[in-house]
Amino acid sequence: MKKRRADSFFGLHFDFHATPAGVAGRKIGEKLRREDIDEICKLIRPDYLQIDCKGHPGYSSYPTKVGTPAGECCGDPLRLWRETTAENDVALYMHYSGIWDTCYARSHPECVKIRCDGTPDEHIFTSVFSDYVDKLMIPQIYELIDYGVDGIWVDGDCWAAELEHGQRALDAFYDKTGVRLTEDDLHIGMPYYDRYREFCREAFLDYVARYTNAAHDKCPEFQVTSNWLFTEQLPRRVSVPLDYLSGDYSPNDSFDGASFSGRIMAAQGKPWDLMAWTFRRRVDRQKKIISSSRKHPVQLMQEAAAIIALGGGFQAYICQDQIGTPNMDYIRKMKPVAEFCRAREEYCFRNEIIPNVVIFNSSYDHGVSLPEEALFGCHDYYYSIRGWCKLLGDAGHSYEIRSEHNLFDRIDRYPVVVCPQICTEYTDEDVAVLKKYAENGGNLVLGGDKTISRFALDGIVLTPNSDSPLAHFMFDDEDDQCGCASYSVNVGEEWATVGGGKFATVIPFGKGRIVLIGGDIGGGYYRFRTIAGRKLAEKLFGLYTPTARVTDTHCVNVVSTRRDGITYIQLISTLGAHNSDSVNSFDEIVPQYGVKLDLNLGFEPEKLILRPSGENLKIEKHGDTVSTVVPKIGIHEIIEVR
Numbered sequence: 001m002k003k004r005r006a007d008s009f010f011g012l013h014f015d016f017h018a019t020p021a022g023v024a025g026r027k028i029g030e031k032l033r034r035e036d037i038d039e040i041c042k043l044i045r046p047d048y049l050q051i052d053c054k055g056h057p058g059y060s061s062y063p064t065k066v067g068t069p070a071g072e073c074c075g076d077p078l079r080l081w082r083e084t085t086a087e088n089d090v091a092l093y094m095h096y097s098g099i100w101d102t103c104y105a106r107s108h109p110e111c112v113k114i115r116c117d118g119t120p121d122e123h124i125f126t127s128v129f130s131d132y133v134d135k136l137m138i139p140q141i142y143e144l145i146d147y148g149v150d151g152i153w154v155d156g157d158c159w160a161a162e163l164e165h166g167q168r169a170l171d172a173f174y175d176k177t178g179v180r181l182t183e184d185d186l187h188i189g190m191p192y193y194d195r196y197r198e199f200c201r202e203a204f205l206d207y208v209a210r211y212t213n214a215a216h217d218k219c220p221e222f223q224v225t226s227n228w229l230f231t232e233q234l235p236r237r238v239s240v241p242l243d244y245l246s247g248d249y250s251p252n253d254s255f256d257g258a259s260f261s262g263r264i265m266a267a268q269g270k271p272w273d274l275m276a277w278t279f280r281r282r283v284d285r286q287k288k289i290i291s292s293s294r295k296h297p298v299q300l301m302q303e304a305a306a307i308i309a310l311g312g313g314f315q316a317y318i319c320q321d322q323i324g325t326p327n328m329d330y331i332r333k334m335k336p337v338a339e340f341c342r343a344r345e346e347y348c349f350r351n352e353i354i355p356n357v358v359i360f361n362s363s364y365d366h367g368v369s370l371p372e373e374a375l376f377g378c379h380d381y382y383y384s385i386r387g388w389c390k391l392l393g394d395a396g397h398s399y400e401i402r403s404e405h406n407l408f409d410r411i412d413r414y415p416v417v418v419c420p421q422i423c424t425e426y427t428d429e430d431v432a433v434l435k436k437y438a439e440n441g442g443n444l445v446l447g448g449d450k451t452i453s454r455f456a457l458d459g460i461v462l463t464p465n466s467d468s469p470l471a472h473f474m475f476d477d478e479d480d481q482c483g484c485a486s487y488s489v490n491v492g493e494e495w496a497t498v499g500g501g502k503f504a505t506v507i508p509f510g511k512g513r514i515v516l517i518g519g520d521i522g523g524g525y526y527r528f529r530t531i532a533g534r535k536l537a538e539k540l541f542g543l544y545t546p547t548a549r550v551t552d553t554h555c556v557n558v559v560s561t562r563r564d565g566i567t568y569i570q571l572i573s574t575l576g577a578h579n580s581d582s583v584n585s586f587d588e589i590v591p592q593y594g595v596k597l598d599l600n601l602g603f604e605p606e607k608l609i610l611r612p613s614g615e616n617l618k619i620e621k622h623g624d625t626v627s628t629v630v631p632k633i634g635i636h637e638i639i640e641v642r
Contacts, residue, residue, distance in 0.1 A: 029077030058103025100156030151223030188282025387526030422449030439510030480532030483524030
């Protein structure tokens with residue numbers, strides 16, 4: 001029986017963004033064989049396949065009657081995919097480009113999004129204020145439903161959306177607000193700019209809701225997502241009836257990227273998965289590809305571990321050729337990756353992360369910090385947060401990332417809350433909630449001078465370090481150039497020094513404590529990791545008792561999870577060249593042997609079982625804690641607590 005996306009753990013994604021030039025006199029699907037599709041289903045055993053049907057150029061790769069075919073098809077390739085996957089109980093989803101549709105926009109210039117200079121968008125994006133969604137997108141979704149496919153993965157959507165400058169958008173704003181704007185008003189700092197940007201953002205969400213509701217009205221079982229919506233691109237409460245969340249993270253620095261993106265998705269309360277690109281590529285300043293290499297299965301296993309350890313699903317992206325032929329040689333090499341994931345599914349999938357440390361990702365700060373034309377996006381705002389992810393992971397903390405809507409109603413569950421360097425602003429409500437958390441007994445970390453200043457704590461004075469704008473701070477015997485402007489803090493118990501003053505301190509605050517860090521240590525660590533930075537993050541263990549802690553290596557990420565009353569400690573090796581700018585592919589991650597693990601569970605476990613091997617581990621008692629030794633961590637091992 002085919003699984004719904006909420007129950008799907010492992011999938012493969014194929015696309016090729018069909019164009020007439022790519023087809024070039026051939027026929028789409030002329031080399032597609034039923035035997036190959038059948039082999040994919042039987043060899044890899046995916047829960048779903050996700051294939052091309054309309055890419056960013058806007059041409060369809062099946063014999064559509066409502067869209068524009070990229071060329072002649074050999075029979076009906078989509079029908080062949082659907083029939084063969086159905087025979088194997090494998091779900092079938094469509095890769096469909098949303099507002100990025102060059103073909104439709106060029107043939108319907110009245111539907112093109114207008115740029116700030118009054119000209120059509122250079123990428124030929126359609127406007128959400130046009131009738132594109134009604135004239136093409138919804139009719140084509142209906143056509144796909146008639147094929148019997150299971151759902152749609154809409155690409156080129158929120159990350160392609162920008163501020164609308166066309167008259168249609170300005171008229172719609174006037175109709176809603178009674179305020180008539182001109183082009184001169186559409187700039188950061190102008191009185192109505194923030195309100196207009198939010199209006200455009202809501203218009204995009206209305207557009208997504210429109211095609212999602214239309215699909216559900218025609219076929220309630222049809223499943224829809226818009227790639228990257230309600231993730232780091234828009235860290236807000238899910239307000240559109242999407243069936244699942246999904247995104248394809250960067251092909252480079254992919255392990256850290258998956259760890260970051262996955263934690264934001266895991267907190268949203270929806271089924272979710274992340275897609276790995278099965279290759280890495282480098283581009284020059286003109287965005288020309290200068291290097292491209294396939295990832296070895298070992299690399300993909302490590303990326304998969306970063307995702308499935310958080311409770312999500314994993315999918316891998318493999319290119320089709322320009323007439324839609326799947327790359328069977330590389331698909332066959334995915335078998336060990338699939339087996340690696342399946343061996344861990346029972347101990348990972350849909351687990352929830354146990355509250356330990358949480359990073360506050362302010363959706364308000366994110367929104368007001370976006371570049372002028374952007375409605376959504378990942379930008380400089382995330383440098384500090386992503387640096388804190390690396391800091392906490394390297395130090396051995398199990399951590400989450402949450403925003404106002406999914407943190408503040410449960411904030412007291414977390415013994416430590418980290419507030420990275422503010423990019424632009426926190427709201428007064430944000431500050432009040434976070435201060436109250438500390439007053440009630442929590443440990444609040446203010447990770448930067450801007451953040452400390454925003455909280456306006458009595459008696460706190462920050463003094464700029466005069467030695468260098470890229471100051472050195474000291475932790476124990478380590479000297480760290482932290483990569484940011486730094487300040488000394490005048491009060492509190494000293495944790496680290498800078499220029500003769502205190503770089504990091506801790507002060508009592510009500511029933512709790514506040515850690516003050518006089519510089520953007522997260523942003524600095526994102527650019528270059530240092531021993532001193534990691535040791536400062538390890539100091540946080542003095543504020544709380546973690547559920548689990550690896551004590552003798554900084555090369556294992558710990559994720560403490562639970563499902564159905566059972567605790568599963570996920571241990572993921574961070575060795576390998578996954579974040580090296582000079583390495584595209586590697587085929588070995590050196591195992592770590594005899595790794596010591598301390599557990600604080602609130603009860604005395606009867607068994608610690610190493611998964612997926614099933615080996616029983618020895619338990620040593622130490623008062624309120626127990627410890628064990630994990631014989632070997634290759635890529636990803638799991639401790640099941642019984």
